Amino acid sequence: MDDxxxxxxxxxxxxxxxxxxxxxxxxxxxxxxxxxxCRIGAGTRIGTFVEVQRGASIGAACKIQSHSFICDGxxxxxxxxxxxxxxxxxxxxxxxxxxxxxxxxEDWELLETVVERGATVGSGATILGGVRIGAxxxxxxxxxxxxxxxxxxxxxxxxxxxxxxxxxxxx
Amino acid sequence: MDDxxxxxxxxxxxxxxxxxxxxxxxxxxxxxxxxxxCRIGAGTRIGTFVEVQRGASIGAACKIQSHSFICDGxxxxxxxxxxxxxxxxxxxxxxxxxxxxxxxxEDWELLETVVERGATVGSGATILGGVRIGAxxxxxxxxxxxxxxxxxxxxxxxxxxxxxxxxxxxx
Amino acid sequence: MDDxxxxxxxxxxxxxxxxxxxxxxxxxxxxxxxxxxCRIGAGTRIGTFVEVQRGASIGAACKIQSHSFICDGxxxxxxxxxxxxxxxxxxxxxxxxxxxxxxxxEDWELLETVVERGATVGSGATILGGVRIGAxxxxxxxxxxxxxxxxxxxxxxxxxxxxxxxxxxxx
Numbered sequence: 001m002d003d004x005x006x007x008x009x010x011x012x013x014x015x016x017x018x019x020x021x022x023x024x025x026x027x028x029x030x031x032x033x034x035x036x037x038c039r040i041g042a043g044t045r046i047g048t049f050v051e052v053q054r055g056a057s058i059g060a061a062c063k064i065q066s067h068s069f070i071c072d073g074x075x076x077x078x079x080x081x082x083x084x085x086x087x088x089x090x091x092x093x094x095x096x097x098x099x100x101x102x103x104x105x106e107d108w109e110l111l112e113t114v115v116e117r118g119a120t121v122g123s124g125a126t127i128l129g130g131v132r133i134g135a136x137x138x139x140x141x142x143x144x145x146x147x148x149x150x151x152x153x154x155x156x157x158x159x160x161x162x163x164x165x166x167x168x169x170x171x
Numbered sequence: 172m173d174d175x176x177x178x179x180x181x182x183x184x185x186x187x188x189x190x191x192x193x194x195x196x197x198x199x200x201x202x203x204x205x206x207x208x209c210r211i212g213a214g215t216r217i218g219t220f221v222e223v224q225r226g227a228s229i230g231a232a233c234k235i236q237s238h239s240f241i242c243d244g245x246x247x248x249x250x251x252x253x254x255x256x257x258x259x260x261x262x263x264x265x266x267x268x269x270x271x272x273x274x275x276x277e278d279w280e281l282l283e284t285v286v287e288r289g290a291t292v293g294s295g296a297t298i299l300g301g302v303r304i305g306a307x308x309x310x311x312x313x314x315x316x317x318x319x320x321x322x323x324x325x326x327x328x329x330x331x332x333x334x335x336x337x338x339x340x341x342x
Numbered sequence: 343m344d345d346x347x348x349x350x351x352x353x354x355x356x357x358x359x360x361x362x363x364x365x366x367x368x369x370x371x372x373x374x375x376x377x378x379x380c381r382i383g384a385g386t387r388i389g390t391f392v393e394v395q396r397g398a399s400i401g402a403a404c405k406i407q408s409h410s411f412i413c414d415g416x417x418x419x420x421x422x423x424x425x426x427x428x429x430x431x432x433x434x435x436x437x438x439x440x441x442x443x444x445x446x447x448e449d450w451e452l453l454e455t456v457v458e459r460g461a462t463v464g465s466g467a468t469i470l471g472g473v474r475i476g477a478x479x480x481x482x483x484x485x486x487x488x489x490x491x492x493x494x495x496x497x498x499x500x501x502x503x504x505x506x507x508x509x510x511x512x513x
Contacts, residue, residue, distance in 0.1 A: 015186060015357060017373055031188055032203055032220075032374055034390045034408075043273060048205045048222050049238075049374075051390050051408050063267045063274075066205075066222050066240055067258070067391075069408055069426045069465075081267040084240045085258040085297075087409070087427040087465040089483050094462055096405045096423040102385060103405075120265055123240075123258040124297035124315070126427075126466035126484035141260050142297035142315035142329055144466070144484035158329045158484055158500045186357060202359055203374055203391075214444060219376045219393050220409075234438045234445075237376075237393050237411055238429070252438040255411045256429040256468075291436055294411075294429040295468035295486070312431050313468035313486035313500055329500045 021052075024060060038070070041078065065123070072105075073129065076115045083123030083141065088113060090129040116151065125160075192223075195231060209241070212249060236294070243276075244300065247286045254294030254312065259284060261300040287322065296331075363394075366402060380412075383420060407465070414447075415471065418457045425465030425483065430455060432471040458493065467502075 017034045024042030029035070033046055037054025040046065044058055047066035055072035058064065062076060065084040073090040076082065091108045098107045111129025115121065119133050122141035133139060133149045140156030140163075149155050154163045188205045195213030200206070204217055208225025211217065215229055218237035226243035229235065233247060236255040244261040247253065262279045269278045282300025286292065290304050293312035304310060304320045311327030311334075320326050325334045359376045366384030371377070375388055379396025382388065386400055389408035397414035400406065404418060407426040415432040418424065433450045440449045453471025457463065461475050464483035475481060475491045482498030482505075491497050496505045 015374070031205060032186075032391075034373060045273065049203075049220050049391050049409070061268050061271070061273055067220070067238060067256075067409060067427075071426075079266075079268040079271070081265050083258070083260070083265065084242075085238075085256060085409075085427065087425070087483070089425070089465050093480060094423050094425065094464070095421075095460070096462070097403050097421045097460070100403070100421070102387065102403055118266070118268070120267070122265070122297075123260050124295075124466075126464075128483055138264060141258070141299055202376060203357070216444065220374075220391050232439050232442070232444055238391070238409060238427075250437075250439040250442070252436050254429070254431070254436065255413075256409075256427060289437070289439070291438070293436070293468075294431050295466075309435060312429070312470055 020054075030066075047084070059117070073110045074113045074115070077117040077119075077135075079118045080115050081120040082115075083121055083125065085124045086121050087126045088129075089127065092129060119149075122156075191225075201237075218255070230288070244281045245284045245286070248288040248290075248306075250289045251286050252291040253286075254292055254296065256295045257292050258297045259300075260298065263300060290320075293327075362396075372408075389426070401459070415452045416455045416457070419459040419461075419477075421460045422457050423462040424457075425463055425467065427466045428463050429468045430471075431469065434471060461491075464498075 015031045019036040021035045022039040026043045027040050029046045030048045032048045033050050035052040038052045038056040040058050041060030044062040046064045049067045052070045053072045056070045056074045058076045059078035062080045064082045067085040069087050071088045071090045074088045090111050115133045116135040118136045120138045124142040125139050126144045128146045134151030136152045137149045138154045143156050143160040144158040146159045186202045190207040192206045193210040197214045198211050200217045201219045203219045204221050206223040209223045209227040211229050212231030215233040217235045220238045223241045224243045227241045227245045229247045230249035233251045235253045238255050239257040242259045242261045245259045261282050286304045287306040289307045292310045295313040296310050297315045299317045305322030307323045308320045309325040314327050314331040315329040317330045357373050361378040363377045364381040368385045369382050370387045372390045374390045375392050377394045380394045380398040382400050383402030386404040388406045391409045394412045395414045398412045398416045400418045401420035404422045406424045409427040411429050413430045413432045416430045432453050457475045458477040460478045463481045466484040467481050468486045470488045476493030478494045479491045480496040485498050485502040486500040488501045
């Protein structure tokens with residue numbers, strides 16, 4: 001980190017990269033973000049250091065917090081909370097190359113993931129490809145979700161499992 | 172990531188967003204950072220891709236490494252090491268909305284977290300809201316801390332538990 | 343995140359910080375990246391929000407995905423896939439200070455980590471210092487790797503262990 005500075009001057013420019021993004025009304029996108037080829041519903045907030053890839057779809061009135069990565073194949077419905085540092089995955093066994101050349105989209109099967117309305121994904125969670133997180137469910141911080149989560153359930157841990165005694169979340 | 176380039180020219184500008192930050196003497200802040208409404212003590216270093224929110228307080232002579240997120244409600248005392256990709260949490264059951272509207276600060280109870288003097292939080296750790304990490308304690312890389320950590324203890328895992336035979340860290 | 347804006351104008355500049363980087367032919371580096379004093383082999387792709395430190399070496403035809411951190415002491419061979427949000431570590435017991443002053447490189451023992459040819463490190467994984475991940479091995483998403491991984495093995499969990507019945511990956 002050789003570019004350090006001491007009490008450096010403030011730089012106020014809003015550094016955002018937006019390319020072919022279908023933005024709803026009143027979307028708020030913070031600085032240091034990279035969104036391309038995706039859909040963002042009305043009123044949703046996208047935090048700093050977030051990347052949303054081509055093919056991802058995010059509903060209305062969502063909060064996508066800082067440092068998160070939303071990949072192709074992910075559909076996030078309305079009123080979903082995605083915490084900080086959440087990583088979505090869309091490939092079961094990713095590899096850098098095929099036959100010595102960098103893989104392209106043709107080299108893998110895209111796994112589709114859905115986060116249903118009103119669900120929460122806690123900070124630091126990793127969501128494997130191909131799962132469905134049910135409406136109003138809550139994924140605990142730091143969980144690794146490798147199978148479907150029932151609507152209203154609370155799951156936590158690695159791999160994520162329902163918490164004993166967890167009841168459907170009220171909301 | 173459609174903005175790729177091949178061996179692109181170097182861009183040396185120090186991209187930092189600082190807004191109402193109370194900075195001590197000799198603080199070093201690296202590029203691609205977003206700090207607002209927080210306090211940073213003398214001599215502390217803040218790495219790239221770090222966000223520190225309004226209301227957070229970081230002491231003197233700390234190292235806050237790249238990709239970490241320090242939220243409102245977190246107090247980090249002096250001489251603390253926060254590794255790379257560490258996520259702090261301040262809400263027990265976060266939701267995107269309340270009554271169909273995006274939640275605001277009035278909609279949740281802010282949990283207060285303290286990392287005491289000289290402690291270390293390993294890279295990739297997630298720290299749930301409301302915990303106290305004792306002086307000189309060491310949180311292992313990738314741990315999810317859901318309860319208090321005793322001073323000098325070493326904890327690891329998901330959820331984080333004391334390592335067998337761990338003695339208070341010398342320092 | 344007080345720098346929010348609503349449907350803000352697009353800013354297309356490629357924000358990259360490259361300092362003393364030994365770049366091979368056809369390397370692609372995305373925006374919001376910080377690379378210094380490292381080596382990147384031919385044809386490799388480096389995603390957004392990635393930091394690669396002085397002393398790190400990355401081979402040819404690798405994919406280093408967004409939000410990952412590659413530190414000094416890490417050698418990544420050719421055709422390796424590093425997922426999103428992967429954190430490498432090079433210090434067994436990091437501390438912010440030594441004798442009250444911020445630690446420098448002289449204050450710790452640098453642990454060397456190797457990721458051999460064709461291996462995959464899943465998104466959200468944390469790789470402790472001093473391990474060797476064998477050729478063609480696969481580290482599951484969200485794993486915390488604290489010991490060597492055999493060539494061709496698949497490991498997952500915290501700490502990472504071989505999956506039952508996992509066979510060497512074909513490739």
